Amino acid sequence: MSARPRVWVTQPVFGDVLARLDPYFDVRVEPTVAPRGAGELREGLRDVDGALVFIPDRIDAAAIAQASRLRAIANVGVGYNNLDIAALTAAGVLATNTPDVLTETTADFAWALLLATARRVTEAERWLREGQWTTWSFELMLGRDIHASTLGILGMGRIGRAIARRARGFGMRVLYHNRSRLPPEVERECAATFVARNELFAHSDHLVLVLPYSPQTHHAVGAAELGRMKPGATLVNIARGGIVDDAALADALAAGRIAAAGLDVYENEPAVHPRLLALRNVVLTPHIASASEATRRAMVALAVDNLVAALGAGPHAGRPPNPINADALLARGPRSA
Numbered sequence: 001m002s003a004r005p006r007v008w009v010t011q012p013v014f015g016d017v018l019a020r021l022d023p024y025f026d027v028r029v030e031p032t033v034a035p036r037g038a039g040e041l042r043e044g045l046r047d048v049d050g051a052l053v054f055i056p057d058r059i060d061a062a063a064i065a066q067a068s069r070l071r072a073i074a075n076v077g078v079g080y081n082n083l084d085i086a087a088l089t090a091a092g093v094l095a096t097n098t099p100d101v102l103t104e105t106t107a108d109f110a111w112a113l114l115l116a117t118a119r120r121v122t123e124a125e126r127w128l129r130e131g132q133w134t135t136w137s138f139e140l141m142l143g144r145d146i147h148a149s150t151l152g153i154l155g156m157g158r159i160g161r162a163i164a165r166r167a168r169g170f171g172m173r174v175l176y177h178n179r180s181r182l183p184p185e186v187e188r189e190c191a192a193t194f195v196a197r198n199e200l201f202a203h204s205d206h207l208v209l210v211l212p213y214s215p216q217t218h219h220a221v222g223a224a225e226l227g228r229m230k231p232g233a234t235l236v237n238i239a240r241g242g243i244v245d246d247a248a249l250a251d252a253l254a255a256g257r258i259a260a261a262g263l264d265v266y267e268n269e270p271a272v273h274p275r276l277l278a279l280r281n282v283v284l285t286p287h288i289a290s291a292s293e294a295t296r297r298a299m300v301a302l303a304v305d306n307l308v309a310a311l312g313a314g315p316h317a318g319r320p321p322n323p324i325n326a327d328a329l330l331a332r333g334p335r336s337a
Ligand SMILES: NC(=O)C1=CN([C@@H]2O[C@H](COP(=O)(O)OP(=O)(O)OC[C@H]3O[C@@H](n4cnc5c(N)ncnc54)[C@H](OP(=O)(O)O)[C@@H]3O)[C@@H](O)[C@H]2O)C=CC1
Pocket: 078, 079, 080, 099, 100, 102, 106, 154, 155, 156, 157, 158, 159, 160, 177, 178, 179, 180, 181, 210, 211, 212, 213, 216, 217, 238, 239, 240, 264, 265, 287, 288, 289, 290
């Protein structure tokens, strides 16, 4: 039996980047992309020291309880609501994520969705491809202006601020809400004004969601919040499924309560609420906000660095760049090698 630590990678991504694990570990990379169910994740984690996992992999308490060798989980992604952090910490398993490297690419994509949603880009293309463009009409596909309008950002963290910075070019007024207000110099740099949560819904022409998913943010945007939005406003969600109540959103869009929505994430993804699928005034993308080639490679590279260091190897042994639960080390008992 090998004395080297064992590592499991749940998707076959960028082989040249994953190869950087090889000098240190016995690595098993899943050969196919497939949803990994609870049973498969339990089995995969049972005999390994570390794993490199992705957003669809739900690492729950049951899997962690059976993973007696596990010491590190490197999540490829900045959001980590797929991990049971309390259970990992109690078990002495260090978890890491990949912030910063995806900030600008994700902010670019928020703008792609915002522009497509407000100016009806995908709706117009679908209509044209359906052969419906027989006469040019002056009032065809009238959209909502972006320039000189008010952009609202719920979740003004790394990505929210990058979205705000881009708004300058469109001459927009930027409002934001966080649980805690940003320092004045950051507000100045983003040219953004802090407002109460209800004010954000009431005054935004275009509202972008960029906050993490947690039990506290579950259905943070439901019927009541949608009801507070301006008639004709648009909503963009690049944050996480579950933050928006998808059924309530479908109601608001169908009723014309708000003009349109751009969604990259969904409550039950990859399943999309059938009523959202049936609507024309919604732009739907398959959770790709960070998906430029350079950024996806950088995310995997950072997750590799995190895993190597978290398992006590490489130049930064024991000091992974992006620990989520550094206190896990305090809980380490017999499973620490
Ligand atoms: N679609 C995609 O592919 C991608 C999605 N994401 C999602 O974007 C999220 C944000 O990433 P990033 O900007 O790097 O994270 P940050 O932690 O830098 O920012 C999150 C912001 O949300 C705020 N926030 C947290 N809870 C609440 C709340 N209850 N109400 C209002 N604001 C809140 C935080 O401020 P405060 O603590 O003061 O409230 C903070 O400013 C990720 O967690 C992930 O889910 C990220 C990348 C790609």
